[in-house]
Amino acid sequence: MQNIGKASAIACALATSLTYTTPALAEDTSYSPNIYIGISYTQINTKVSVDGFGSKDIENGLLGGILGYRFYEYAAVEFRGYGNLNDSKELGVSAKISRDFSILLKPVYSIDQYFEVYGLVGYGQVEGKIGDLSETSDGLQYGVGIGVMGGKSSNFGVGFEWTRRFDDDFETPGVNFRGDGFNLNVTYHFK
Numbered sequence: 001m002q003n004i005g006k007a008s009a010i011a012c013a014l015a016t017s018l019t020y021t022t023p024a025l026a027e028d029t030s031y032s033p034n035i036y037i038g039i040s041y042t043q044i045n046t047k048v049s050v051d052g053f054g055s056k057d058i059e060n061g062l063l064g065g066i067l068g069y070r071f072y073e074y075a076a077v078e079f080r081g082y083g084n085l086n087d088s089k090e091l092g093v094s095a096k097i098s099r100d101f102s103i104l105l106k107p108v109y110s111i112d113q114y115f116e117v118y119g120l121v122g123y124g125q126v127e128g129k130i131g132d133l134s135e136t137s138d139g140l141q142y143g144v145g146i147g148v149m150g151g152k153s154s155n156f157g158v159g160f161e162w163t164r165r166f167d168d169d170f171e172t173p174g175v176n177f178r179g180d181g182f183n184l185n186v187t188y189h190f191k
Contacts (some may be wrong), residue, residue, distance in 0.1 A: 031073040036157075038066035038187035042082060044097050044165060044179050046128070051174040060097045061085040066185060068106070076106040078120075097179065098127040098134070100165060102141050116147045118159075126166045128177065137168040137177070145183070159185035 042062045049055040064082030071077065082100040089095070102124030110116045124141035127134060143163030150156055165179040 032191070033069070033071045034189050034191050036066070036068045036070065036187045036189040038068070038157075038185050040064045040066055040080065040082070040183055040185040042100075042163070042181040042183040044100075044181045046095075046097065046177055046179045049176045049178070056090065058088045058090060058095045060088055060095075062097060062100060062181075064100070066187060068187070070108070070189070073110075074108055076108060078102075078104045078106055078122075080104065080124075093131045095130045096128070097165075098129050100124060100126045104141065108147075113152050114149055116149070118145050118147060119143070120145065120161070120163060124165060126179065135171065137166045139166070139168065141165055143181070143183075145185075153191075155189050155191060157185075157187045157189065159183070159187065161185065 040063070042064065044060045044062060046058040046060065047055055048058060061084075062082040063085050064080055066078055066080050068076050068078040080100075080102045082097075084096050084098050087094040087096040102122055104120045104122035104124075106118050106120055108116050108118040120141070120143040122141055123138070125136060125138040127136045129135075141163060143161050145159050145161035147157050147159040161181070161183040163181040163183060165181050167176070167178045169176050
């Protein structure tokens with residue numbers, strides 16, 4: 001009988017200590033939606049293919065901003081805008097992506113508290129210029145990326161992405177323009 005009393009007292013003491021210490025030691029797994037802002041650099045490789053003549057790659061750097069809202073642990077929506085940083089000269093003619101605006105859905109999967117992988121899919125509008133000619137393409141944009149955060153309590157993140165910005169003829173028969181972007185993003189999350 002005495003052993004049962006001791007065992008009960010030890011069990012009560014252990015349960016009480018776990019009740020008061022476990023929440024302090026356990027990581028907070030609750031999720032709260034947050035708004036975030038960021039700056040993004042993208043290097044766009046535009047492959048220009050002309051029927052019967054082959055193709056040529058044109059490189060442009062763009063700098064942009066990101067405004068995002070992570071409304072769910074596994075999803076966010078982003079608005080992005082970019083402007084041209086440098087022109088590419090091809091046969092003495094300036095070629096560039098002048099601007100790029102998009103709204104993207106961002107499905108996210110957290111690998112752990114530091115790393116996440118994500119997709120991007122949405123609508124975008126890109127303006128390209130070659131010499132004095134200017135054309136705009138709008139339509140589907142998509143991509144994949146990996147993000148690195150400083151842990152659940154950190155407000156800063158870094159992302160590396162590949163994105164398909166456009167795949168269009170810009171209303172020029174026999175010519176196709178395909179733009180792939182490689183992005184580096186730095187974001188700040190208001191938690």
